[in-house]
Amino acid sequence: MYINGERVSAASGDTFEVTNPATGEVIGRVPDGAASDATAAIDAAADAATAWAGTPPFARADLLHTAWQLMLDRADDLAGLMTTEQGKPLRASKAEVIYGADFLRWFAEEARRIEGAWLTSGRADQRFLQTHAPVGVVAAITPWNYPISMLTRKMGPALAAGCTMVLKPAEATPLCAQAVIDVFEDAGFPPGVVNLVTTGDPKPVGDVFTGDPRVRKLTFTGSTAVGRVLAGKAASNLQRVSVELGGHAPFIVFPDADPVHAAKGAAALKFLNSGQACISPNRLYVHDSAQQAFIDTIVPRVEKISVGVGTTDGVKVGPLINEAAVAKVEAQVEDARAKGAAVPVGGRRVTDGDLAAGHFYAPTILNNVTDDMAIYREETFGPVAPVITYDDVDTVIEAANDTNYGLAAYVYTSDLKTAMRAVEGLKFGIIGVNDVNPTSATVPFGGMNDSGLGREGGHEGLAEYLETKVAGFAL
Known part of the structure; x- marks a missing residue:
């Protein structure tokens, strides 16, 4: 000391x-x-x-x-x-x-x-x-x-x-x-x-x-x-x-957004630090008109993410901090799977070869996530991206605010009016508009x-x- x-x-x-x-x-x-x-x-x-x-x-x-x-x-x-x-x-x-x-x-x-x-x-x-x-x-x-x-x-x-x-x-x-x-x-x-x-x-x-x-x-x-x-x-x-x-950050893809651009942003942000960040997106709201393009983009990108020891060249996702963290992620994924969520990529521990001794979980996409699943309500702190399809633009902000947390939120849109209304309507302290890194030493960081x-x-x-x-x- x-x-x-x-x-x-x-x-x-x-x-x-x-x-x-x-x-x-x-x-x-x-x-x-x-x-x-x-x-x-x-x-x-x-x-x-x-x-x-x-x-x-x-x-x-x-x-x-x-x-x-x-x-x-x-x-x-x-x-x-x-x-x-x-x-x-x-x-x-x-x-x-x-x-x-x-x-x-x-x-x-x-x-x-x-x-x-x-x-x-x-x-x-x-x-x-x-x-x-x-x-x-x-x-x-x-x-x-x-x-x-x-x-x-x-x-x-x-x-x-x-x-x-x-x-x-x-x-x-x-x-x-x-x-x-x-x-x-x-x-x-x-x-x-x-x-x-x-x-x-x-x-x-x-x-x-x-x-x-x-x-x-x-x-x-x-x-x-x-x-x-x-x-x-x-x-x-x-x-x-x-x-x-x-945090329990929503990530909203509005119908006027480029779903491919949004999916690339989500993939870059969600798996940073193996999802172990309080500002990590935990609920990805994608309009039904963009859902297929979003999934078609994010799944192959996630499939290519290399998991392993952080000192190995090319590794993008390292271990979770301990066994309890892996167990929590595993329980949320299995709960979602049992309640009807699709798992197009990931959804398993990684125990291959030398990784067996560590605390690894594969980068995972959950599709067709609904509000009765644990992952919809609980912070994950792991490499799992739950995709929620919505069809009513007028209620998606209300859905995003339906949490006791209020740290970070993300919005993808090409319309300034939509962006401004989202920033004003979201009850979160940090909001990224087409931006997956809305933090800096020069700006205040904190939540509601x-x-x-x-x-x-x-x-x-x-x-x-x-x-x-x-x-x-x-x-």
């Missing part, structure tokens, strides 16, 4: 294994931290908070910029580690490292733009000064599916704002987190500003994060169920909370309803870590 600028073991001396999901091989051991380790990390962050908050924004920006450059310099090594630990193909890992580094550059620049304002009053002899201050110690809990970029998406704005941090990465991917800490240490961040606690049992650490009054903000990316629990506990401490949770609270990225991302102060001056 990394506490107060030093590499430390867990107080208990315990460790836990880290495995490669493609092979089952043990690739490392890391400290198995507990509540006392989390408290020690908060001690360090609290002790460093005043000095870091008082560090000029330009100096904080310079350190973040150095970290950005170091991440780029180490991109190949970081990508190789991610592929080994998380499983995604090497090319996708490299893209994530670059994306993750972008947050450091963006928020290095935003640090220089933390501005206040002079405000007028109803009294002639009074003026107001509005300023911003860091919220204080931040506890961050990050997921395994994007083990580097989800760290930097939180670290960038928090550190730019002048907050100190305690990080708890997913138990499946702590090695990536350690490598990110190496970057920040080598960039010259002072002791205590960034701290890392690894653990195989996140609950005791989470209880410390939400129960220690010195932690003024909790930021979490993960499942809706866990996010609800953490937000509820944080409420008793009146902690600020940002939670980016699950059960998909979370708050935003990461963009100008809004920095505001999440700042308090507003007002001073009244009598003249």
